[in-house]
Amino acid sequence: MSYYDGNEPGNIPGILPEASSDKGFYYWWTGGLLWGSMLDYRSQTGETKYDDLISQGLIWQVGENADYLPANFTSTLGNDDQTIWALSALDADESAFTAPPSDAPQWLTLAENVFNEQAGDGRRVDDGDCKGALRWMLYPFNNGYDYVNSGSNIGFFNLAAQLVYVTRNETYSDAASDTYDLLVDIGFITDKYQVYDGAHAEDCSSINKAQFSYTAAMLLQGSAYLYNHTDGDDKWKGRVDGLVDAILATFFPDGVAFEASCEKSNLCNTDMMFYKGILNRGLGATMQVAPYTAAKILPVLKTSAKAAVAQCTGGDSGRLCGFHWSTSENDGTSGAAQQLGVLSALVSILPQQAVAAAASNSSSGSGAGSSANGGSGSQNGTDSNTSDSNTPGSLGAKVSTSLGALVGALVLGSLFLA
Template identity: 60%
Template structure:
């Protein structure tokens, strides 16, 4: 973890950079946002053990010695891919690529042998989302003898699409089970997130490839979620139900489910040139997501945060929440007027409470109070990183417009960067210069923070 250096010059630069007085950022200045995000990303990677000899590559510290399950590694790389795409910072490219490849497993489908016995469909899908996300932004392909990002995403889709992963009768007929293997606890539970992640992957593949198979799969997946009651008329998104009775709903609201359903719908809206059905879904999900998870303009994990009941897994959900909304305003630019002010407000509060640790800039989980809660970790850093990057314009091909339908068989998107610039242009040339100086200073100081 970062330590404050004794070198007086380094301390001076850290003070100028805000590291001794918390994380400071002007959410209306893209250069300031990028500089703050660079610091958060740097601190995030202090929690990644994969660059230490003898430690597993691609994942965070897993049980029994650590607190983070296998899927959180996929979430880490998705957050860094989004950061890279929106900030232009390529510092972590090697880590991202190595991490995504090391965990693919013998069949190139993100089922490594040492995790299969406890793997859920949602776990595998999160890694598939990372792979399709890498393809979507045009991230450099892995070296020779390694599968391409699109291949990995397609392989995960095919696994999730298969009948043997699904319920074959009753009112849950066709729904994707939570767990993959019958021996696992949770095999007889229908988790909304597994079905939503599958839908999201299908939607992204539809847009990237133009293949109607993926488009139909995405449509069918959304329809099924509605039919079994996991999406309410008000666009609440529920947690799941027992496989034998999908009418007995667990109505717990989790932001990861709402955000990933919204993001997938935005991909379909973009892919279908603004189809009315997908627009209606985007509109409904935007309104309800903002209402439920941003009660005062700041992200709150409603189901657990207010009573301090969040599990370690739930601490990661705010990263998905902000990334889902951030990509929505790129894929459906008309939503920016409603979504962006809330994202800015949330990002501002998120950054303001990053005053912890010996560096004076580590982040906590509770943002709405404005006070650091003394609870640090990779999930907290990822949440703030995604909050900041969500208000930056996407640079890669994920940023589309309603005339973009994908690239056909080439497997790379032809989406164009939206003319909207969510973080705003820097107000003056001076602001840009100062922001750049802050970013440079943070990079120089990397050698001191050991």
């Protein structure tokens, strides 16, 4: 949070400061990721000291139409950017985070509004091999409007999957299933569960086969939610299993998170440095809603987290984290992306804490949406295996906030000493 200054006079709430490193700028979407990551931290630890900043940040950027499209950032807005913010609003709803003021759009409503806009034909390719797919950028004057990226479509898929988990409205399930099938048909998802970056709309057969961890992780996360929603349907279980294996093989060589398309060549830009955070969050969420996956995922996340922490020796404080984790030596880089990546690596391996005391002391999540596709907002569909003591989520509501914090401290202590 030391990188965030949006609460200071004259600065813009909700976003990271644009000034960054020689790698580029912090674009608008990274603010949405910041708040989603901090909500994860809050849910797993019970720490509520950042609640006002999280709430202010998520509300300030909702835009004029309650859809996370603020006019100030239209020149760089993509469908994937909008989805990151919508998913963070949904995180707030699912975790019973303090609701917005009663006269403001509620968390679930914000997520539904984004879904409804992206589900329409206006943002999609209308002919050719990519027909029906979301374009990357929103407007024809944006550079990238003619590109179809998997990130936008997978973000929409993940949003739909989480919305059906929350609302039980099958409209979302249908949209998610259709999107997955479309990505397979186009060739963005292979039969070996590789996830490719995208293609130009006018020649969708010429695919950019770069693989980024965040798209694979978000595809896995959405698939895990649908596995849960369908009570372990074989189709979704097969997809979850295939994606888990492919992700661990591609992005965790030697058991440590690695951004395969750019890290070895040292070509990762500022955006790409945030991907490890999304990777860890996606795997952590998968273990929550499909607990059987922890047998494969959790040992790798622990090994990776230990390596990540080992290189957090940079800066004047001797505690700043770099981007390269596999060397166990600090690479001299620093920034919000690097810190968020390691934070998410640590949070993803903590047992799930209900944080009942924190939730009961606040005006909890909205619990209802107002859009046409809205549902009850109640969270259902917990996997029957959540009592497995070897998986995150096993402690559930059995522990209080104070005990949860103690358990978390013990887990981290044992991790560092292992």
